[in-house]
Amino acid sequence: MTQTSTDDASTPRRSGSTSARVGRLAGIALFVRQVIAELRKVVRPTRTELITYTSVVMVFVVAVMAYVSALDIGLGKLVLLVFGGG
Numbered sequence: 001m002t003q004t005s006t007d008d009a010s011t012p013r014r015s016g017s018t019s020a021r022v023g024r025l026a027g028i029a030l031f032v033r034q035v036i037a038e039l040r041k042v043v044r045p046t047r048t049e050l051i052t053y054t055s056v057v058m059v060f061v062v063a064v065m066a067y068v069s070a071l072d073i074g075l076g077k078l079v080l081l082v083f084g085g086g
Contacts (some may be wrong), residue, residue, distance in 0.1 A: 045053065
């Protein structure tokens with residue numbers, strides 16, 4: 001018995017480039033809709049909150065800078081002491 005079906009697995013098929021494009025565009029559109037939905041959920045800080053948060057960050061950055069600078073100076077002096085630099 002031979003198979004006479006025209007839908008044989010060995011026959012080459014054209015790839016659905018049109019459907020792939022539509023799927024890709026639909027995916028991009030879905031992504032944009034989801035981004036907009038997430039941005040609507042964002043709660044923006046008030047002016048006083050923003051000033052407070054900025055101040056806290058600036059103080060923390062200055063403290064870390066002072067710590068790293070002290071380590072740098074201390075280790076630099078230690079290296080000069082150990083290796084006898086002028």
